Amino acid sequence: MKVSAKAEYACLAVLALAQHGQESTPLRIREISELHGIPERYLVQILLQLKGAGLVSSTRGASGGYRLARSSESISVSEVLSAIDGPDLAPRDIPRANRRATQILGRLWERVREAERTVLDQTTIAALVAQTSPHEWTI
Numbered sequence: 555m556k557v558s559a560k561a562e563y564a565c566l567a568v569l570a571l572a573q574h575g576q577e578s579t580p581l582r583i584r585e586i587s588e589l590h591g592i593p594e595r596y597l598v599q600i601l602l603q604l605k606g607a608g609l610v611s612s613t614r615g616a617s618g619g620y621r622l623a624r625s626s627e628s629i630s631v632s633e634v635l636s637a638i639d640g641p642d643l644a645p646r647d648i649p650r651a652n653r654r655a656t657q658i659l660g661r662l663w664e665r666v667r668e669a670e671r672t673v674l675d676q677t678t679i680a681a682l683v684a685q686t687s688p689h690e691w692t693i
């Protein structure tokens with residue numbers, strides 16, 4: 555699986571917004587940029603794409619910034635990746651004249667792609683945020 559740098563930055567930005575919380579004041583581009591080392595000009599483009607996909611919303615003004623448009627529980631990683639890189643590409647066609655081994659490999663690659671899609675569809679931003687938060691253990 556190949557994930558573009560832009561898509562990875564988008565995931566980091568969405569994670570930052572989720573960690574900040576929907577009820578908090580909007581998070582500024584500069585804060586996200588500094589937190590994850592994403593160039594501000596690039597981050598502006600990414601956030602505009604995420605906004606266009608309905609994943610983030612923006613507030614203008616002195617206290618403006620970005621926040622998630624929906625709860626982090628309802629946003630999957632696949633939605634973020636699709637917002638940036640477009641929909642998942644269709645599998646390549648396997649010519650009918652090819653040998654049986656080629657067809658077997660083609661079916662294997664499709665099973666791998668399906669497994670990737672399942673993981674990305676089922677992994678929510680909230681689940682990733684939960685993994686980044688320190689656990690408090692009581693014994």
